[in-house]
Amino acid sequence: MTQCERILQYMEKFGSITNREAVINLDIMRLASRIHDLQKEGYNIKRENVKKKNESGEFKHYTRYSLEGEQ
Numbered sequence: 001m002t003q004c005e006r007i008l009q010y011m012e013k014f015g016s017i018t019n020r021e022a023v024i025n026l027d028i029m030r031l032a033s034r035i036h037d038l039q040k041e042g043y044n045i046k047r048e049n050v051k052k053k054n055e056s057g058e059f060k061h062y063t064r065y066s067l068e069g070e071q
Helices: 004-016 019-026 032-038
Strands: 045-053 059-067
Touching: 004 019, 004 032, 004 059, 019 032, 019 059, 032 045, 032 059
Parallel strands: none
Antiparallel strands: 045 059
């Protein structure tokens, strides 16, 4: 199974994916590049910029990707 196929399967199962989830769960280091590949193949992928406070009280920014129309 290709990295793109694994990402699609993950998003279908869990609704979305972040870079951290891709590294930990799928061993994929360049999620944004694979998302770009999927978009070139015609997949509509929603990109959500998230700002969240961590345990230290610092705000962290990251991107959450999901298939358009899926939640």
